[in-house]
Amino acid sequence: MFRTCDITGFKVDLQSEKLIRANAVFAVISLLFAVVAAILLVFTRYQPVHLLGAEWYYRLVTFHGLNALIFWIIFFEIAGLYFGSTVILNTKFCAPKWGWVAFALMVAGLVISNIIILMGKADVMLTSYTPLKAHPLYYLGIILFAVGALLAVILFFGNLMIARRDKAYGETMPLVTYGLMTAAIIAVITLASGALIYIPTFLWSLGLVENIDPAMYKLIWWGLGHSSQQINVAAMVSIWYMVSFLAVGGTSINERVSRSAFVLYILFICLASAHHLLTDPGVSSAWKVWNTSYAMYLAVLASMIHAFAVPSSFESAQRRWGYNKGLFQWLSKAPWSNPAFSSIILAVIGFGFIGGTTGVIFGMEQTNIIVHNTIAIPGHFKGTVVIGTTLTFMGITYYLIPLIFRRKIAGFKWAQWQPWLFFIGIALLSISMIVLGQLGVPRRHWDSSFSGGPFTHNFNPAVDFFWALMMLGGTIAFLATIIWILIVVISVFFGQKVNGPQDMQLKISPLAPQAKEHKGFEAPGTLALTMVFLLVFIALFFLNWKWLAATWNVN
Amino acid sequence: MVIALVLCITLFIWMIMWHVYGKQNPSSTTYRTSTTEFSKLTEAYIMQNMVGSDNGIPIVRPEPNTNVFLMAEMWRWSPVLILEKDQSYKFHISSKDIVHGLSIQPVNMNFQVYPGYDYLLEFKPTETGEYKVICNEFCGIGHHTMIGKIVVIEKDEDLKLYGFKDLKKPAGKAAAKKNEPLTEAEMALMGEQVYTLKGCGACHKTDGTSLIAPSWKGLYGKDEHVIVDGKKTTVKVDDEYIKESIQNPTSKITVGYENTPMPVMGLSDEEIAQVIAYIKTL
Numbered sequence: 104m105f106r107t108c109d110i111t112g113f114k115v116d117l118q119s120e121k122l123i124r125a126n127a128v129f130a131v132i133s134l135l136f137a138v139v140a141a142i143l144l145v146f147t148r149y150q151p152v153h154l155l156g157a158e159w160y161y162r163l164v165t166f167h168g169l170n171a172l173i174f175w176i177i178f179f180e181i182a183g184l185y186f187g188s189t190v191i192l193n194t195k196f197c198a199p200k201w202g203w204v205a206f207a208l209m210v211a212g213l214v215i216s217n218i219i220i221l222m223g224k225a226d227v228m229l230t231s232y233t234p235l236k237a238h239p240l241y242y243l244g245i246i247l248f249a250v251g252a253l254l255a256v257i258l259f260f261g262n263l264m265i266a267r268r269d270k271a272y273g274e275t276m277p278l279v280t281y282g283l284m285t286a287a288i289i290a291v292i293t294l295a296s297g298a299l300i301y302i303p304t305f306l307w308s309l310g311l312v313e314n315i316d317p318a319m320y321k322l323i324w325w326g327l328g329h330s331s332q333q334i335n336v337a338a339m340v341s342i343w344y345m346v347s348f349l350a351v352g353g354t355s356i357n358e359r360v361s362r363s364a365f366v367l368y369i370l371f372i373c374l375a376s377a378h379h380l381l382t383d384p385g386v387s388s389a390w391k392v393w394n395t396s397y398a399m400y401l402a403v404l405a406s407m408i409h410a411f412a413v414p415s416s417f418e419s420a421q422r423r424w425g426y427n428k429g430l431f432q433w434l435s436k437a438p439w440s441n442p443a444f445s446s447i448i449l450a451v452i453g454f455g456f457i458g459g460t461t462g463v464i465f466g467m468e469q470t471n472i473i474v475h476n477t478i479a480i481p482g483h484f485k486g487t488v489v490i491g492t493t494l495t496f497m498g499i500t501y502y503l504i505p506l507i508f509r510r511k512i513a514g515f516k517w518a519q520w521q522p523w524l525f526f527i528g529i530a531l532l533s534i535s536m537i538v539l540g541q542l543g544v545p546r547r548h549w550d551s552s553f554s555g556g557p558f559t560h561n562f563n564p565a566v567d568f569f570w571a572l573m574m575l576g577g578t579i580a581f582l583a584t585i586i587w588i589l590i591v592v593i594s595v596f597f598g599q600k601v602n603g604p605q606d607m608q609l610k611i612s613p614l615a616p617q618a619k620e621h622k623g624f625e626a627p628g629t630l631a632l633t634m635v636f637l638l639v640f641i642a643l644f645f646l647n648w649k650w651l652a653a654t655w656n657v658n
Numbered sequence: 659m660v661i662a663l664v665l666c667i668t669l670f671i672w673m674i675m676w677h678v679y680g681k682q683n684p685s686s687t688t689y690r691t692s693t694t695e696f697s698k699l700t701e702a703y704i705m706q707n708m709v710g711s712d713n714g715i716p717i718v719r720p721e722p723n724t725n726v727f728l729m730a731e732m733w734r735w736s737p738v739l740i741l742e743k744d745q746s747y748k749f750h751i752s753s754k755d756i757v758h759g760l761s762i763q764p765v766n767m768n769f770q771v772y773p774g775y776d777y778l779l780e781f782k783p784t785e786t787g788e789y790k791v792i793c794n795e796f797c798g799i800g801h802h803t804m805i806g807k808i809v810v811i812e813k814d815e816d817l818k819l820y821g822f823k824d825l826k827k828p829a830g831k832a833a834a835k836k837n838e839p840l841t842e843a844e845m846a847l848m849g850e851q852v853y854t855l856k857g858c859g860a861c862h863k864t865d866g867t868s869l870i871a872p873s874w875k876g877l878y879g880k881d882e883h884v885i886v887d888g889k890k891t892t893v894k895v896d897d898e899y900i901k902e903s904i905q906n907p908t909s910k911i912t913v914g915y916e917n918t919p920m921p922v923m924g925l926s927d928e929e930i931a932q933v934i935a936y937i938k939t940l
Contacts, residue, residue, distance in 0.1 A: 157799055157801075158799060161796065164796075226798075232756070232757045232795070233757075235756055235796075235797075317772045317775075318775060381684060382684050382769040383769075384751075384775040384777030385772070385775050386686075388683065389686070392670075392677070396670040404666050408662070411662075463669065468676075468683070469682055469684070472682060472767050472768060472769070475768035475769065475794075476761065476768055477761070477794060541766070543763045543764055545759070547795075547796045548794065548801065548802055549801065549802045550802040556733075556802070556805040557713035558713065559790075562763070563764065640665075650766075652680070652681070654682055654767050655762075655767060655782060656781070657782070658681070658684075658685055658780055
């Protein structure tokens with residue numbers, strides 16, 4: 104059963120549409136859980152308030168991690184995979200019944216794990232390093248969720264096969280779907296690592312397996328934990344290309360390069376777990392250096408290609424629309440009133456400048472010594488997963504509300520502000536955490552005054568300022584997320600119906616015209632920005648190595 | 659793109675060069691161990707080299723270029739170390755129970771600590787001062803109380819700056835030299851080691867404060883009100899009574915501490931004798 108979209112002209116499979124909606128709704132619920140926990144955590148770590156007791160602090164760190172990093176993101180990605188494999192390809196969903204089975208498994212996993220955590224039976228953090236042991240149902244919940252997600256990924260491939268058989272797309276698969284396919288392939292690898300570690304751990308918690316080696320656990324767990332972030336990156340980058348296309352009619356200036364960058368992700372991310380073991384015993388330096396650099400930097404290269412290709416596709420399209428003056432008119436005349444567009448641009452900036460730079464520097468064997476397990480690490484991944492992935496997902500939702508839920512966006516003025524507010528909040532939060540970490544403050548730590556310990560330690564007095572800044576950033580980001588959730592919930596459940604193109608608040612641009620003449624480089628503005636980025640990176644790089652050189656000698 | 663590729667390759671080469679020329683590199687040396695083996699090694703090491711105690715944690719002052727054992731457990735780092743500036747020490751680091759994180763502050767150096775793996779890191783402190791060892795891997799509800807200490811000095815007089823007084827000669831070495839029975843003072847020193855090693859200090863203080871359990875200060879020879887089979891009576895604290903209390907803690911319960919029964923600690927007769935000698939000195 105199809106309906107033809109009166110705005111985009113796509114044929115939309117109604118079964119698929121329902122599945123997309125259901126998964127998206129649960130994504131939003133998970134995000135709500137995650138941010139409510141997050142704000143309580145921020146106010147606990149901010150020592151003058153110190154809101155929660157130790158028990159609830161650690162419990163909610165576990166809860167926040169699982170809901171934010173796993174449930175919110177994967178539910179949303181499954182919705183995205185279904186969208187990219189059916190709506191964009193004008194195809195029907197291969198097996199809707201199985202789609203609902205996958206959904207039910209994922210929901211069951213979410214409910215079981217969350218209940219067990221809140222009952223206080225799994226205060227083990229998201230990473231649950233053995234020999235810390237949680238209640239067996241906690242692991243079972245995650246396994247159920249992962250099986251559901253794996254099933255959904257298989258259905259995605261099923262949809263692609265139908266599209267191919269029906270010749271639903273032209274010569275080549277659209278870049279967006281291609282990127283999502285990359286995400287799906289990485290997801291299979293990742294979920295396999297997940298099964299490899301969670302199933303034995305589950306048996307161990309039941310007493311059926313005697314011992315889980317802690318170093319092996321950490322190695323394989325991060326095969327899931329870090330590689331899964333590459334799913335996010337691939338999905339996020341796909342959406343960046345899609346929004347460039349929707350908002351200004353932009354296409355990659357070199358599509359072949361963009362595609363090969365996606366392939367680099369698949370080939371070189373498998374050992375991402377290595378840079379969680381940089382300061383660990385058990386593996387040699389040669390192993391660490393090899394697996395984090397030779398392999399990882401090609402994935403970094405891929406990200407740099409995308410981070411260049413996406414803004415340059417905006418720039419190139421904008422220039423062809425006639426905004427050609429100077430280096431940056433394309434940027435000043437960009438559709439800033441379109442919240443999806445501003446989300447994506449801010450996500451690119453945050454991902455690159457905050458998440459990317461710190462990611463590479465922290466991921467080098469020696470510099471890892473000065474940040475390992477400090478609060479700088481969550482600071483880094485707030486830059487990647489929160490400003491990058493989450494803001495991107497928030498942005499694309501502004502298109503999904505009218506196109507998939509067929510509702511007008513309620514409070515559109517608020518929607519236009521929301522990405523900026525969220526960006527500022529997380530940027531403050533993230534940068535403060537990175538600085539605190541560089542000053543030695545540990546992550547996942549209830550009381551940095553060490554009350555009850557035999558000794559105490561006073562961190563550099565500068566930490567007080569950054570704690571306050573972190574609290575401020577956290578509060579702003581919390582409010583921005585609540586605004587987004589309210590906009591989504593009110594629009595979807597109480598919003599006005601969309602009856603045609605006239606009700607679209609976000610522009611869908613036609614393809615940008617062909618360039619009349621071709622002279623010089625297509626995207627000089629992006630190139631200039633890239634240079635700024637590289638300079639910032641090099642500055643941070645030397646700063647970190649200098650700090651390292653000031654520490655004790657060790658080898 | 660070319661710039662990006664060059665950058666990526668530079669990063670790779672940089673790490674290798676730092677291994678050759680840099681002074682901060684994580685080590686590749688790890689030994690397999692077990693939690694019991696490592697805690698025995700550390701305990702023996704502390705027994706041999708302990709020179710005093712700091713807030714209930716034994717102090718060790720290792721010779722430069724020797725092996726140093728540092729054990730993580732829920733929730734303490736043991737022992738407290740006194741090191742010398744610009745001297746190397748081969749640290750053996752492992753955990754007695756679960757995964758912990760070694761974080762030396764404020765110099766900010768961080769390493770992972772596993773049970774079952776003995777990580778060999780050769781440290782050479784480059785600045786004097788008092789450093790704290792905090793745990794930065796979640797290890798249960800008392801995680802935030804897990805903090806240890808390393809003091810780096812240049813010369814012996816510096817010890818006073820950090821509040822270390824009356825540090826003794828390592829008792830184990832003195833004892834090893836002679837075959838004759840230990841003197842009462844040596845016994846007491848060994849007893850103090852047992853006190854810190856076995857964690858008696860968690861409940862029994864030596865400064866006269868009695869919160870969870872009776873303080874050991876002035877305990878020996880005192881008349882104590884106890885409950886035997888539900889009946890109140892009075893006993894004199896002597897060798898016999900202390901021995902019984904350690905081996906069978908619930909047979910006589912001191913009045914006022916009925917709700918905090920003492921666990922059986924599993925001390926040998928020799929260790930008990932040492933503890934008694936120690937209590938006598940308080």
